[in-house]
Amino acid sequence: MKKVFLASIFSLTLIGLTACGGGEEADSENGSASEGEDTASENGNDSNGEASYTIEAGIGLNNEHPQYEGLLEFKDIVEEETDGDIHVETYHSGQLGDDREMMEALQLNTQEVTIPSTAPMANFVEEFTVFDFPFLFPNEQVADKVLDGEIGDRLLDKLEEEEMVGLAYWENGFRDLTNSQHPVETAEDFNGLTLRTMENDLHLDAFEELGANPTPMAFGELFTAMQQGTVDGQENPLATIYLEGFYEVQDYYSDTHHVYSPFVFLMSKQFYDSLPDEYQTIVKDAAVEAGEFQREQNRKANEELLGSLEEEGMEITEVSDEARSEMAEIVQPVIDQYAEDIGTDFVDEVYEAVEEAEESVE
């Protein structure tokens, strides 16, 4: 976990924050929370009224994204089922911070909910790295089975040691590549591209192995970095690429599908523990139900938006299975290394669960 944390500490130092814990950070989290509140009322969040509990829920993506639709669904369910006794305020576009900052705010109980990708979560619970192994999941249905099954639950349980509760898996989706330099069709085409990666060492090492120059960066800094040419490209699911307007600063899109990125619906453990049992059940069930809706919306968006990217002027490159296999072969030593670090027995179990799921969904 070293590289990413060093980069994070460096950028935190630059903006004058401390890297962990303490009153100062709690204040700054509260500061960003109240900044977001204005926008929350702009977004149509109702006022707190007589609610006994308030959930501040923040995500990194914008309010066009199915992730935000899912969050609004969660809000509707929870407020209806508690007759407004739990009030949910929703924040998007990193209004409360980036994935890592929001998870730290959950640990401090200065924010109640966030829904990060698994990649930055690996800095808190190392085993989450496994879900970001390149080409692990062949399709969404297999991912659903494994994540919603025993393996997925086991990793959610580990979050409690980190003062967070994992209530459900949602979907970010299969990640594809965009860049401003040239079409990427084969593994060799990664050579020399400066790529933004999520804050995750495995992502960093895998892209390095492919010959790219990866640089970890929070999502909120990405658009400007592409616009100013600090990075040539990035990788994200199609819905994000389109809905965040990346086509304005990127010319080439390739459907590499190199990693399936899950989201995890996280709640502050301190907040969850403070809820009566009945309300714990309501928020847990609402996270699962809203997640089913979110996955559906996400899949629709990913199907429908390819044509829109082309209309916006991006050159679309379809990557062949052969090229994907070549990429997989190149990054295999990195996967092997991380499997050793996480524990080969556990990683073998994950691959077995994938195989079993594949048989049952065919």
Ligand code: KDG
């Ligand atoms: O809300 C989730 C986002 O903050 C983030 O996880 C999106 O995939 C993402 C990325 O590339 O940072």
